[in-house]
Amino acid sequence: MADTIAAIASGLTYGGIGIVRISGSQAFSVGDRLVRLRKGQLAEAKSHTAHYGFAYDGETPVDEVLALVMRGPHSYTGEDTVEIQCHGGPLVMRRILQAALGHGARLAEPGEFTKRAFLNGRLDLSQAEAVMGLIQSQNEFARRASLEQLKGSVGEKIRELRGKILHQIAFIEAALDDPEHISLEGYQEELEGMLLPLLEEIRGLLKGAERGKILSDGIRTVILGRPNAGKSSLLNLLTGEERAIVTEIPGTTRDTLEESVQLGDISLRLVDTAGIRDTQDQVEKIGVERARQQAEKADLLLCVVDSSRPLNQDDQEILGLLEGRRALILLNKSDLPAEVSREELEGAAAAPVILFSAREGTGREELERRIREMFDAGEIGTNQQVTITSLRHREALEQAEKSLNLVLESVRQGLPEDFYSIDLMDAYRQLGLILGEEVGEDLVNEIFSKFCMGK
């Protein structure tokens, strides 16, 4: 019943292989008109088989291709699907797509294949979103979190929480309808006993979400230190051998230029590295005030102190910025005699101290270990903890938390039971939005419009 859609699935650039994907009730007949196999027809082929042949636009051969057959519901979209692998040139792919459209397929909208997977019940909404997350992941953490989500970890967790809430709603309603047989005596304690751990779980997810977002976007890091403390040495230590993967993040002004650095499987977004690198030419201008401004926006502060000079007023003020933040102090080992000791620094500031030397290349491992500890990154992938990375999911969880807190308040104020269900219902619906099980008016279209073409 679904019309048949087609799109270039591999991106319109030069490459070894290009893929045109066709999905829908007519996928096989479109495929058969498009591809002449050496023998047989795609329509008769077994599911999950590959077939060699030539793609034709009318009577003109376009390319030598391999056609993959996947029968619904065992395909990505849940519908009959043909994927045509051709030689990866934009012109070739375009010609093949044009031919498919000529044979009755319609050009797919961005994200439409995944939308169909969702609408056909192959994926819940959180899984569908994970597909996009996976494509867009910039680092190992983001990739793993998205994969877990795609496998259904988020959906499973949310379904479990929803189930618990629904149970309470049902009980209250049943008791209101049949007071003779269902007693609400002692129910308030029971509800509270269920709400507290539930709220705890949601808070845990939200806490993880904050961490998850930081880790998947890259940790926004600011390097602080008074002039000539050794900030550029630290920068070299971080980027040194891996200069090749340092990327300038586009779209940012020179003033706030960011560089991304991989530290094992986590990434750091170093802010305003330009300001540090440019110090060769001009007097370093990052004053304490500027440092303060930048520090406010950072997830992580790295404060560099020169061990050969005693701490001055500037150092003290900068160290003061670390209070209550995720921060590390890096003591730059100098050839000159030490004026500041590790112990002294540890007494003066509320952050761990690491010794480093850019020249000897030491301190990098400890830095990585400390950062991992600080963001709990060690857990990722090593246990089954569910990590929320989507902002949309996070908002829904926050709303659910708010509603459940209102229930708790109602319980504690001794309001009658029939008041609880209003906020319980809100919490239930909010969680349902994550799965796509509550119908949000334009939610579905909004989500899939963010997808790329061909997915």
Place this chain on the structure above:
Amino acid sequence: MAIREFCDVAVIGAGHAGCEAALAAARLGMKTVLFTVSVDSIALMPCNPNIGGSSKGHLVREVDALGGEMGKNIDKTFIQSKMLNRSKGPAVHSLRAQADKQRYTGEMRRVLENTPNLWIKQAEVARILAENGEIKGVVTCSGAEYRCPAVILCTGTYLKSRCLFGDVIQPTGPNGLQAANHLSDSLRELGIELLRFKTGTPARIDGRTVDFSKMEEQKGDPVVVPFSFTTDPATVQKEQVSCWLTYTNEKTHAIIRGSLDRSPLFSGVIQGTGPRYCPSIEDKVVRFADKDRHQLFIEPEGNYTHELYIGGMSSSLPEDVQVEMIHTVPGLEKAEIVRNAYAIEYDCVNPRQLKLSLEFKDISGLFSAGQANGSSGYEEAAAQGIIAGINAARKIQGKEPVILDRSQAYIGVLIDDLVTKENHEPYRMMTSRAEYRLLLRQDNADLRLTEIGYQVGLIPEERYQRLLRKREAIEKEIKRLQETYVGTQPEVQEFLARHGSTPIKSGVSLAELMKRPELDYWELAELDPERGKPSSEGQEASPGEGEGSLGGQLSEGEKGSSGCQLSEGEEDPFRGQLSWEVCQQVNIHLKYEGYILRQQQQVEQFKKLERRRIPPELDYRQVGNLRKEAVQKLSDYRPASIGQASRISGVSPADISVLLVYLEQWEHRKKED
């Protein structure tokens, strides 16, 4: 020669649905003929002797707010009245009144007989006339033909009905009345799908043979709140009779268990589906096997008789088992049965064939209301009756139908549930069915619906003006309380301490203070600078008695819901001219403001999907990605909106997403064309 007459609306059946339908149509100027198999049985209460109860009380008040008759009629004929669930929130407070059955019937008949445009005919309608999907009239058993553009089916439990207990089967309607045996076939010929439902009623016993000393007395409320917003509360403060509570026990249950094979319910003789929420005693014993007792309410059938109704003991067991089981109950050891309990089976319309206006989707001008639609209960029937009556009249007048949605009224919930959800048993109204019940309270039915009743033409100008004045008074008083601040003076803190409330740190409005669980509108009168002077000497306000004369009589829970000793126009001694109903609305509104606001937000969400209309011509088979089951269900029900579609069982959230996506493209394409 057979009689041939013309009218506007023919109403078939004069039960609670038929009466409201006929009154509404006639009052809207339609020449209305009301058919009944027995004029003596108009507005008959063949089962329980009460009106209202949990959530049903809401329906009665809504019918009244729209201009219906049920509330007024029970106010005239009740013998005991009670506001239920007072210990719970205002949303679930519900009025219930015991009726004097004979007087209830008689008073309703009098109203019908004195309504212009309304003609009562004792006749069984045998055939519905329709041509090309359009209603033409009805024909009685005797061949009399009434030509009319609108017909309302209110056939209750009479269609092909039979009454059963044990192996006794009687081919009658309720109470031994004549069944309607012809109409079912005529409906089928019109292509209407019928269901077979079942319900039942308990035995009636002779009050002279009951030992009341073994039961708990259930008295009425000391201050009675009337059902109708038009009834002067002073007229309903009268002597009341008591009901009595007793229980079944293990002996009772053993007798029932031992005789299940003789019950037509369990032996399979009864084919109809019974109500889960109003189960027979044998159902209860089987289903709640772990309960060692069940409540029984012994309720008088009226002031004219000794007959008592055994609430909670409906049954279809054989006569001898009925006697035996009743005699195991404390107080009923020697009870003489006047009428046996019985189950009744009947044909009803599958309501999914109806629009939300209660008109058949495929037969223009044919409406259906009440138990004929698979509901149960007098109140549910009346609620559908008035809507069907209004909409039949409006159809003839060429006006849009009146459709109440789920956020406006229990009536809206009732009708939407009936026509949208699959009903396998008689549908009973329940508070849990109303998602937005905090907004749909029985105390504000007039504020919700009387304006609609006025626009329809069932509410007179004078009543409407009174409503507007009430609304204005409420709004003004709320505003005043929001703007009236009290400071941290010692007398304020002392007042708070006395009420177990924490002291305030800075100035706070009275409206804010009212939100505290331990305080309310009446108590805060003490801090209210505008409480004015006590109206007469010696009536000095004492703590907790801020509400004046009524304060001493009502307990905490009652304050919020009680009606008024002070009727319209009488002065509240403390806050100028405000009536009790106004104070009550102000109290509820401010006290539960946060909850009300959140519920209103839920309604906003709900309305978004209700507003997404589905074009009636939509062919669901053309919608890609829709599951087969969903295509089937949607094609059967043909919902009016996405919201309604989402409530059809078997239609999943993903199906709704598919529909939304499809509709968007569809509208897009339409624009391009």
